[in-house]
Every structure is written in structure tokens, then in C-alpha cells.
Amino acid sequence: MSTHSLTKAALRAEGLPRRRAVNRLMELLAWLAAGIAVAILGVVVWSVARRGAGALNLDLITKVPVPFNFGNTPSGLANAFAGSLVIVGLATLMALPIGILVAVYINEFARPAIRTAVGLALDVLNGVPAIVIGIFVFGLFVVGHGQSGYAGAFALACLMLPLVARSTIEVLALVPNALREASLALGVPRWRTTLSIVLPQTLGGIVTGTVLAVARVAGETAPILFTSSVGVGTLVHWDPHHALQTVPVAIFELSESADPADHAQAWAAALVLLLFILVVNLVARTLAARSRSRIGAAR
Amino acid sequence: MAEPDASLDATRRPFTGRRVRFGDLALQTVAGAAALAASVLVCLIAYTIVRDSRAAWSDSGLGFVTRVSWDPVKHVYGAGSFLFGTALTSLLALALATPLAIGIALFLTELAPRWVRAPVTALVETLAAIPSVVIGLWGILVLGPVLRDRVEPALHSGLGFIPLFGRPASTGSSIFTAVVVLTIMILPIVASISRELFLGVPRDLKEGALALGTTRWEMVRGVVFPYARGGIAAAMILGLGRAIGEAIAVTQVIGSTVGIHWNLFSTGDTLAGKIAASYQGAEDKAQVASLVYLALILLVFSLVMSVAAQWIVRRVARRQGLAVGPGGVA
Numbered sequence: 001m002s003t004h005s006l007t008k009a010a011l012r013a014e015g016l017p018r019r020r021a022v023n024r025l026m027e028l029l030a031w032l033a034a035g036i037a038v039a040i041l042g043v044v045v046w047s048v049a050r051r052g053a054g055a056l057n058l059d060l061i062t063k064v065p066v067p068f069n070f071g072n073t074p075s076g077l078a079n080a081f082a083g084s085l086v087i088v089g090l091a092t093l094m095a096l097p098i099g100i101l102v103a104v105y106i107n108e109f110a111r112p113a114i115r116t117a118v119g120l121a122l123d124v125l126n127g128v129p130a131i132v133i134g135i136f137v138f139g140l141f142v143v144g145h146g147q148s149g150y151a152g153a154f155a156l157a158c159l160m161l162p163l164v165a166r167s168t169i170e171v172l173a174l175v176p177n178a179l180r181e182a183s184l185a186l187g188v189p190r191w192r193t194t195l196s197i198v199l200p201q202t203l204g205g206i207v208t209g210t211v212l213a214v215a216r217v218a219g220e221t222a223p224i225l226f227t228s229s230v231g232v233g234t235l236v237h238w239d240p241h242h243a244l245q246t247v248p249v250a251i252f253e254l255s256e257s258a259d260p261a262d263h264a265q266a267w268a269a270a271l272v273l274l275l276f277i278l279v280v281n282l283v284a285r286t287l288a289a290r291s292r293s294r295i296g297a298a299r
Numbered sequence: 300m301a302e303p304d305a306s307l308d309a310t311r312r313p314f315t316g317r318r319v320r321f322g323d324l325a326l327q328t329v330a331g332a333a334a335l336a337a338s339v340l341v342c343l344i345a346y347t348i349v350r351d352s353r354a355a356w357s358d359s360g361l362g363f364v365t366r367v368s369w370d371p372v373k374h375v376y377g378a379g380s381f382l383f384g385t386a387l388t389s390l391l392a393l394a395l396a397t398p399l400a401i402g403i404a405l406f407l408t409e410l411a412p413r414w415v416r417a418p419v420t421a422l423v424e425t426l427a428a429i430p431s432v433v434i435g436l437w438g439i440l441v442l443g444p445v446l447r448d449r450v451e452p453a454l455h456s457g458l459g460f461i462p463l464f465g466r467p468a469s470t471g472s473s474i475f476t477a478v479v480v481l482t483i484m485i486l487p488i489v490a491s492i493s494r495e496l497f498l499g500v501p502r503d504l505k506e507g508a509l510a511l512g513t514t515r516w517e518m519v520r521g522v523v524f525p526y527a528r529g530g531i532a533a534a535m536i537l538g539l540g541r542a543i544g545e546a547i548a549v550t551q552v553i554g555s556t557v558g559i560h561w562n563l564f565s566t567g568d569t570l571a572g573k574i575a576a577s578y579q580g581a582e583d584k585a586q587v588a589s590l591v592y593l594a595l596i597l598l599v600f601s602l603v604m605s606v607a608a609q610w611i612v613r614r615v616a617r618r619q620g621l622a623v624g625p626g627g628v629a
Contacts, residue, residue, distance in 0.1 A: 030402040048436075121340075124605045128601050130546065131571045221430070255432075
């Protein structure tokens with residue numbers, strides 16, 4: 001090595017303080033970015049909690065809305081909570097079996113080309129904006145038949161299907177092949193192997209995936225707007241043949257109002273919705289981590 | 300004797316007998332029907348949206364896409380204004396969210412103490428779980444007023460010579476509020492995908508760079524970023540898709556006005572926001588067909604972006620698989 005290049009290397013080494021400073025700066029920025037994300041979450045949750053807690057009482061889920069409420073009659077959103085329960089429950093009934101069957105087909109039966117094709121269809125479905133799903137169901141069912149809880153549930157089911165299928169595929173892939181082989185070697189037919197050996201192993205994963213999907217669609221507003229929001233009235237309905245009020249749509253409508261009392265009710269409903277979603281997420285993630293390590297340990 | 304179907308995954312189904320069992324056939328048929336139904340659903344969505352927008356399509360064809368008008372009185376409808384608003388808000392949100400998200404991902408994979416990683420990862424994912432209507436409620440009642448009273452006047456007086464930072468609107472609804480709300484919504488998506496990508500960078504490459512005397516940042520720039528580049532592009536596309544399709548939070552904070560202007564502090568509208576805002580008022584056929592046309596534009600965007608993201612992921616996986624050698628990367 002010549003003296004010249006040695007000097008150059010030495011000069012480059014001279015840049016070390018500057019390189020260290022750049023490194024420090026970048027590390028600082030990364031810390032800052034993480035801090036900002038956590039701060040945003042904190043501010044949003046705190047805003048909802050502080051404003052919602054003041055207006056939160058039992059009336060919110062037991063009383064129905066009172067239009068033009070001048071006499072301070074106790075009012076709430078009982079109709080919205082009932083409607084959300086019905087619509088999300090129906091959506092789960094529609095999406096859960098189909099989602100599991102799609103996952104079983106992809107993981108246990110399909111040849112690679114079909115697996116890719118159906119997987120792509122699920123990804124595309126997952127990428128379709130919720131508002132477009134709303135317009136789709138509007139064109140499919142609502143035009144001519146009117147809005148209904150069924151239409152809203154079908155729209156939510158379209159959103160749930162790829163979520164349930166994806167999470168089920170993930171846990172099915174974790175089931176060790178030795179288990180399938182052992183069952184088949186004992187002469188158990190494939191369908192019984194799948195239904196009574198493979199699927200029970202994944203039960204925990206399917207439950208967490210479904211619960212997370214429920215938490216996700218319970219907060220969806222866009223697909224409901226065009227399918228179950230107009231003419232919902234203020235009474236508690238359980239019949240999905242009619243358009244039913246839901247919690248997210250109620251929050252949406254109250255937030256557009258100019259009346260501070262409506263805003264207070266919107267915050268309280270948002271707090272209930274947010275608590276539900278956060279608790280479900282927390283529990284589901286803890287359970288998911290546990291069941292995953294259990295299936296993994298069985299390997 | 301050869302199996303009739305040699306392409307079947309042999310490890311998945313050992314001992315495939317020739318005797319067809321009724322139960323097997325039944326389960327395979329039912330599950331196959333479900334898979335078919337899921338695929339047909341995608342086609343049905345496309346078909347229904349195209350069918351219902353035909354009236355607007357035959358009325359103004361592709362001219363609808365660029366026409367800047369939404370006039371229910373004169374029945375003149377066009378997507379131009381909303382297309383501009385969607386592009387402006389989602390691209391700005393992506394530009395704000397991407398560096399933040401990459402910073403978060405670097406923090407979570409390279410910098411944070413081990414005991415901090417799991418809780419902060421969970422918190423970032425919790426941010427993604429907040430419903431858009433709650434973010435929108437917060438945006439219109441808390442964030443909007445703060446931006447209007449503090450941030451927007453400051454930016455206007457300091458950087459007012461840039462057309463983006465014009466005179467603030469008086470209501471608190473503004474394109475800028477929508478941009479901030481969208482940034483918050485796509486931040487956790489891009490961050491959690493980037494985090495997984497960074498976790499996938501082979502340890503020996505990173506340690507090799509550090510052993511050569513690079514600083515941590517130089518290692519990130521020289522090893523982590525090139526390795527994860529394609530994946531980050533895919534994550535950005537997914538984030539952009541989410542920003543373009545977000546309807547509720549945007550319609551709550553953006554102010555719903557028609558027109559093209561560069562002033563971020565004034566009101567505007569987006570494709571998805573316009574659809575959501577019209578859910579009660581759409582009565583006449585031309586307006587409904589025009590709304591469905593807006594949905595069609597959104598659907599085309601989302602299809603293009605889903606396929607593009609998939610394509611990038613596949614290509615990256617194949618290239619990295621080749622780079623590491625057969626069987627190197629799953």
C-alpha cells in the first residue's frame with residue numbers, strides 16, 4: 001500500500017467525529033419518531049377518555065335518543081348498541097364459516113396455482129376500500145329492496161372474510177405435518193383428519209383471528225352508511241329486516257351536529273367503542289402469543 | 300403407477316389412495332365452493348360497480364374523471380376536484396408518514412432496549428385499531444381547532460409565500476387536518492410492515508458491516524435499507540391505498556367543498572369523502588350513478604395497488620431467495 005492511500009485512509013478516519021454525530025442525530029430522530037407515535041396514541045385515547053367519561057352513564061346503553069331534547073329527558077343510544085350487536089353478529093355468522101372453509105381449502109386441498117389465485121383474491125378483497133364495499137352492497141341489495149340490517153351485515157361480512165381467512169391460514173400452516181401423517185397412517189380419512197385432528201389444533205388461533213376481525217368491523221362506519229343508516233328511527237329494533245342504527249354511524253352523525261350535547265354523547269359512545277376494541281385487541285394478542293407458542297412447542 | 304395429479308403438494312397429503320372417499324370429496328367440494336365464492340365476490344363487486352355507474356359513464360365517459368364540477372341542480376357531475384383532493388391528501392400523508400414509520404421501525408428493531416420493544420410494538424399496532432370514526436371525531440373537535448388557531452396561522456405567516464400555506468379557513472375544517480388525520484391512520488401500517496422487514500435482514504450482514512467499522516446509521520443505510528427497499532415500497536403502496544380509500548375520517552374534517560386549489564388550510568374534498576358525505580342526499584339517478592362512478596375510480600386504484608404490492612413482494616422474495624441461495628429464504 002502506498003503512502004498516498006494510507007494518508008487518504010487516515011483522512012477518512014478523521015471524519016469519525018462527523019460520522020458519529022450523524023449517527024447520533026439519526027438515532028435521536030428514530031427515538032423521536034417512536035415517541036411521536038406513542039404520544040399520538042396517548043393524546044387520542046386521553047381526549048376520548050376525558051370527554052367521554054363525563055357523559056358516560058348507564059342511560060347511554062339503556063335509553064333511546066330523544067329528538068329535540070329541551071326538557072333534559074335522559075337519552076342514550078340503546079338503539080345503536082342493539083343494532084351494532086345484531087349487525088356484527090350476523091356478519092360474523094356469514095363470514096366465519098366461509099372464511100374457515102376458504103382457509104381449509106387453500107391450506108389442505110388446493111394445488112399451488114389455485115392457492116395463489118385464491119390468495120390474490122383475498123388480498124384484493126382486503127384492499128377494496130370499505131366505502132366501495134358499501135356502494136357495492138347498495139347496488140346489489142339496497143336498490144329496489146331498501147336498506148336493512150341484513151345488507152349492513154353482508155357489507156361487514158365482506159370486510160371480515162379476508163381477515164378471518166388470512167388468520168386461519170396462518171394457524172393452519174403452523175400445525176405440524178407429522179400430525180396429519182400420523183392420523184392418515186392410522187387409516188383416518190382426510191376429511192376426518194382435517195375436521196377432528198387439524199382444525200381443533202387451530203381453534204385458539206381461529207378464535208383470536210375472529211375476535212380481532214369483529215373488533216375491526218364493529219368500528220366500521222363507511223360500509224353501513226349506504227346499507228343500514230337511513231330511517232333507522234329512535235326505537236330499539238332487533239329485526240334485521242329493517243335498517244338498524246349502529247354505534248359508529250351514531251357517532252358519525254352526532255359528530256356532524258352543531259349541538260354540544262350531541263358531541264358529549266358522541267364522545268361517550270366513542271369511549272365505549274374504543275374501550276371494547278382496545279380490550280379485545282389486548283386479550284386477543286395475549287392469547288395469540290400463547291397459543292402460537294403452544295402449537296410451536298408441539299413441533 | 301403415477302398419480303393422475305402430480306402437481307399436488309406431496310408433503311401435505313401423503314398416502315393419497317386411489318379410492319375416492321365420499322367424505323373427502325364432500326369436504327373438498329364444500330371448501331372449494333367457499334374459495335370459489337370468495338373469488339366470485341371480487342368479480343361481483345367489480346361487476347356491480349361497473350353496472351351501476353354505466354349511466355354516468357354513457358353520459359360523459361372518461362371526461363367525467365377530469366371534470367371539475369358537482370352540481371346537483373344543473374346535473375353536471377365530475378370527479379376532477381375529488382381526484383385532485385385525493386391525490387393531494389394521500390400523497391402528503393404518505394410523505395409525512397413514511398419517514399416517521401421508518402424511524403419507528405428502526406427504533407423497534409435496532410435501538411430500543413429489549414424490554415421496550417414489545418410494549419411499543421403493541422402500542423403502535425393499537426393505533427391502527429382505533430376506528431376511523433373515532434379518529435375523525437377527535438380530528439373535527441380537538442385537532443381541527445388546534446391546527447386552525449395555532450399551527451396554520453404560524454405556518455401561514457412564516458411560509459405563506461408557498462402556495463400550500465395559504466390563508467386558514469375559519470371553520471377548522473381543512474385539507475391540512477385531513478392530511479394529519481390520514482398520516483395518523485397510515486403511520487402504524489407502514490411502521491409495522493417496515494418493522495417486520497427490518498427484522499428479516501440477516502444478522503450476519505448487519506454484523507459484518509459493523510465489524511468493518513461502520514456506525515449504526517451507516518450500517519442501516521448500507522445494509523438494512525437496500526435489503527428492505529422493495530418491501531418498504533410495498534408498505535408505502537399499502538399505506539397509500541389505505542389513505543386513498545379512507546372515507547369517514549376525511550369527510551368529517553375536510554369541509555366538503557368542490558374546487559381545485561393548492562391552499563392546504565382551506566376546505567376541499569376527496570373521492571371517498573364525497574361518497575360518504577352524500578349518503579343521505581343522493582336521490583336522482585344521475586347523482587347516484589356519478590357517486591358509483593367515484594367508487595369505480597377508487598376500486599380501480601385499489602386493484603392496481605393490491606396487485607402492484609403483491610408483485611413487488613413476490614419479486615423481492617424471489618430475488619432475495621436467489622441471492623442467499625436455494626433454500627436460504629423461506
